[in-house]
Amino acid sequence: MSALECSSSDSDDNNNPAPPLRGAKSKSKKKRSLPPQETINKIWSRFSASRFSKATVILPQISGSSQTVAPSNPRPNNLLVSEDFERAVLECRTRVRKLIKECKRVNMRYRDPDFDIDWDLKWEKGHCLNGLVDPKFEISRHAFESPTSMVPKAVKRVHEIFNKPTFLKEKISPADVMQGNLGNCWLMASLTALANMEVGIQRICVEYDTKIGIYGFVFHRDGEWIISIIDDKLYLKSPDWDSPSVQRHLLEQIDREDVEKEYRMTYQTGSQALFFAHCRDQNETWLPLLEKAYAKAHGDYAALSGGWIGEGLEDLTGGVTTELLTSDILDTDEFWDNEILKVNKEFLFGCSTGLLDGGYGSRDGITEGHAYVIMDARNLSTGERLVKLRNPWGKGKKGNWEGPWSDGSKEFTPEAQRELSHKFGNDSVFWISFEDLLRKYQHFDRTRLFMDSAGWRVTQKWISVEVPWHAKFEEKFQIILTKESPVVLVLSQLDDRYFNGLQGQYRFRLQFRLHEADSPGEEDYIVRSHGNYLMERSVVTELKSLRAGTYSVSVMVAADRDINMPSVEDIVKEQCQQKVDNDKLAQVGMAYDFAHSKGTAHMESRATARRAQEKREAREARIAIRRKNWEKRHLTRDIIRKQEKKNREKRELKQSKDAARAREKEEKGPKDAAVQTEDVKEVIEKEGQEGQDAQTEAPPKPATELETQSLNGNGQGVQTDNMSTSFIESQGTPETPKSGLNTPPSHITIPIHYQGGPPAPEPPYRSRQSKDSSTQRYPRSLPQHSRYITSDGESSASPISDSDDMYSDNDSTLKPRPVNSQTSTANKKVKESDEDEPEPWNAVCIVGLRVYSKDEGLEVKDFEEGIDDLVKIDEKKEEEDGMDGTDADVEDHGDGKDGEDDEVVNEKKMDVAGK
Structure with a gap:
């Protein structure tokens, strides 16, 4: 069936046949192209999001685990660096000791419920090894059997792997660090540097019990110290004796007294049996356990693949x-x-x-x-x-x-x-x-390093930044320094390593400049950040001395977008649609929620400020429209008053002329009046006879566009012809009737009007009557009860409504038009054609400014701090002024007699609204 036949068939089914040729022609019609500048403007209007937004919560209904729960007490600012570290150490020790008591109470070694690598491997989940997307380690039973597959084959506890396990020696050698089957050389190099220090490793290994198998560590992340508590289970290269393997098959060919024991000693004993990092000493365990704690803090082992030494050193030392x-x-x-x-x-x-x-x-x-x-x-x-x-x-x-x-x-x-x-x-x-x-x-x-403190203090502030497509510097922070001090400024973004898979499509690069508060010029800055080529997480600048004063920090965040990367909502949707367990999504989602909680408060304040700004702008726009309509209405009233005055003068002049003509008629005598009356009667009778003959000879015609229907006293429609219209036009308006002719002929039907006023002439044009309604529509006529009443009590059929019609922006006499179905259909087609357009630019970055100094009174603020208070003050002021944004803000309280009082009242209200 051809397209034309399909179109015809569809039309028949809908009982609304459409001309197929016209439809075919409309389909082939080429879309009108816009001028170049309008096309570019349209592209940018679609490309930029009207409201920048970012998902800050992935799992609203799931409570966080021990590693992702935010501290109950908010972190205080301007603490000594050593004091901040000791606070995290004390919390870690308290939690570890509590768990040790629990394990002793039930006579059990500690098993980490949040990072149980044994259960995860046996059930082939791989959540502790792989990220949310793109698994690095393919977990399968076939991989366990193959000796060459790069995947852990078994999990054992420390006491099962090492003959004489030693967690920390008195002297840790950097040469003990050995990288395993993971591309985390950057972390191993960082641990080597830390082991080269006197108490570097011991500093972050806070509390442990080797017998119970529990270890507590602290790491620095996103400007604060976090806690990671693990058990002593580690991955091995070789499978267990119970699993099929090539190694077991080879040993079974040799005559041994206890083949299983020989297998364990050969393939599952000592540091060399570990799959990931291990110490050179075959009985030393601090390195694999620290690597595991660091992997848990970032979600899985695969998250540690690839990185920079500087980032690792920051996380280990602060x-x-x-x-x-x-x-x-x-x-x-x-x-x-x-x-x-x-x-x-x-x-x-x-x-x-x-x-x-x-x-x-x-x-x-x-x-x-x-x-x-x-x-x-x-x-x-x-x-x-x-x-x-x-x-x-x-x-x-x-x-x-x-x-x-x-x-x-x-x-x-x-x-x-x-x-x-x-x-x-x-x-x-x-x-x-x-x-x-x-x-x-x-x-x-x-x-x-700030490990020896030396009086260093730290203060930080986190905000959200809406990143435009074309990056530019904007004032974001304010620093108040009370005394001269060395200063280290760090601008950082969230470390997306621990919510790997939910990074989204945007990558951000940071820059900032430090200005004096009274010199915020673009080039008038004190110092700027040192731009990075590779490390994107943070940028730094150091000043040996900065005098007391108030300074501003201008921030520029540049974003790169990879449209091939899935967005956060795409990942969540894909994970929810898969018929698998959601443990990994829950774990990464909780980490994502915890990270973005730093900027949630600021984003909410920005949204509140945006809503308040939009409310003010909408209110100002409404007031401007009402002001314009108010001026238009009062201007119209002045015009009407002048017209009323002219009409009144004309009526008075006409009445005087009619009175003069009446006196002249009286003077002529009864003879002339009788002759005139007879002539008029003859003319009327002749016209009536012609009308009766026409009705007898010709059938009734349907009403034309200029012919209407009126209602008689019984509510029935009575047809009027052109003669009635011509008769009324010849006799003038009811206010000024022709002399001597006070009533129309008996066969002329006068339309019925509202009570309380003389009948008005019908308009010279009428809208076409609908098939389903017997009422008439008068598009531009004014109802009788809306007639304007002047100060002298006279009525005037003004074409301009006094109240409702004044609120039309385009024409004071036009009513709102009904929605055209063809227009809505066209808009729907345009919307459908826009579905192929790229997603708009919507980049939001959460950044934090961290300031190290030796000033006890240092303060760091953002420029939008206190916006909620300003909004409340503004709303309170609106309530006091009585300007609540409603139509009553600019209201006409006049009586219509004189515009002066109305103008005075409204001008006072306009002055208040304009503040």
């Missing part, structure tokens, strides 16, 4: 990291004296190469795209400046420097070896000259 490019260092000697030589005291350093160019080869033994950590720096007696580095792989000489001052090189004389206390070996530790360090490594992560 410090502040600055990204440095070798090419940007101005004075290398100052960099050596004031920074590199202070390693492990004021700074920690990580370094890497080949990141910006995407290279993953080797530079004289140094692996590109890999993280190294600076462990020490020395000035030799011979004047050489040497730096000690370590490769976190910890596996032989792979990835180690092979140039001057490497192990076994000619530069390493016995004297230098004794001075550096260095031993050659396969511990992945090597020395390199400072010049070669700058030449071979392109990228440095410098982390400033």
Whole structure:
């Protein structure tokens, strides 16, 4: 069946046939193209969201677990850095000791209900290994049987894996750090740097009980210290004896007394049996347990794949990291004296190469795209400046420097070896000259430490920022410094690693500038943040001294959008539609909710402010419209008064002329009056006879557009012809009748009008009568009861309504038109055609400003703080002024006699509304 036949068939079914040719023509009609500028304006209007918004709650009905519950007491600001850390340590110890008592009470080892890797692996869930999307480890029974598959095969407790387990030694060696089957070299390098410090690892391993198998750690995240409590279960490379495996099959071929025991000792004992990171010492356990606690804090192990040393050092120490490019260092000697030589005291350093160019080869033994950590720096007696580095792989000489001052090189004389206390070996530790360090490594992560406190205090504030498509600087924060102090400013966004999978389509890059409060000019700033190439989580700037005063911080957030990435709502919808358990979505959703709770209050205040602003703008618009209509109404009244005066003068003049003509008729005598009466009667009788003959000879005609129907006293329709219209027109209006003709002929029917006034002539035009109604429509006529009453009591059929019609914006005489069905259909088609348009730009970033100083009175505020109070004050003021935004704001209290009083009253109200 052709398209034309389909169209015809559909029309027949609907009992409303449509001309097919016209429909075909309309389908083939080409859409009218807009001018270039209008087209561009239309694109931008659709591209930008009218209201920026962001999902802040994923699981409103699910309570948080122990690791994601927000603290009951809000975190106080301007605390000593050491005091803030001790507060988190005390809370962690309290919770761990409480759990230890519980375990002793029931005679059970501790099992972590929020991160049970044993149950998760046995049931092949993989939630502790993989993220919400794109699983890194394919968990299946076939993977357990295959010895080459890169997936954990079993889970055991520490006492089942190690013969003599030791959690922490008195002296932790950085050489103990060994990376496992996960691309988290950045974290291993950070732990190496921390282990190189005197009490670095012991500082974050807060409370533990090796017998019960419970360990409590603290990590720094999003500006505060968090707690992570785990049990002692760890992943193994080889499956259990009960599972089918190649290893078991091989051992069963050998004659042994206890083959199962031999299997356990060979494949499931010691650090070498662990799947992820492990210590070089076969009985040391701090590294795999700390890695597990860090993985739990971020949701799963896969979340640790890929990162930057600086971010890891921030999370482990609570410090502040600055990204440095070798090419940007101005004075290398100052960099050596004031920074590199202070390693492990004021700074920690990580370094890497080949990141910006995407290279993953080797530079004289140094692996590109890999993280190294600076462990020490020395000035030799011979004047050489040497730096000690370590490769976190910890596996032989792979990835180690092979140039001057490497192990076994000619530069390493016995004297230098004794001075550096260095031993050659396969511990992945090597020395390199400072010049070669700058030449071979392109990228440095410098982390400033606040561990010794030295009077450092920290204050922070989190807000939400609506990111436009074209980024620009905007004032967002205010800093009040009461005394001169060194200052470290950190602008950071949420760490999306611990709600991996719900990042959305936008990636944000941060910048900020510090201004004096009285000099907010665009280029008149004190200092600006150091832009980062790779680290997007935060930007930093440091000032050795800043005098007391008030300062403003202008923030610029630039966003990049990847439309191929799923949005947050898409991920949630997909996860809900899958017929699987929702444990992973619940876990990631709770982490997402906890993270975004930092900006929820600010977003709500912004929404409140936006609503208040929209309310004020709408109210001002209504007042402006009412002011315009008020002026139009009073102007119309003035025009009507003038017209009334002219009409009154005309009537008086006409009445005087009629009186004069009447006197003249009386003077002519009865003879002339009788003759005139006879002539008139003859004319009327003749016209009546002609009308009767016409009705007899011709059948009745249907009413034309100028012919209407009227109602007689019984409510029945009486037809009127053109003669009645011509008769009324010839006799004038009821107010000014022709002299001598006070009544129409008997066959002329006069329409019935409202009571209380003389009949008015029908308008010269009428709307077409509908088939289903017997009433008439007068589009521009005025009802009799709405006639304007002048000050002298006269009535006037003014074409302008005094109240309702004045509120029309376009024409004071037009009523609102009914909705056209064709217009709504056209709008629906336009809407359907717009469904292919891209989603509008809607980027919202939650950022926090963290300020470190030595000022006890430091305050950090955002420029929109206190907006709720301003809104309440504004609403209270509106109530006091009586301006509630209703139509009564600009109301006419006049009596219609004189516009002066009305004008005075309304001008007073307009002055109040304009404030």
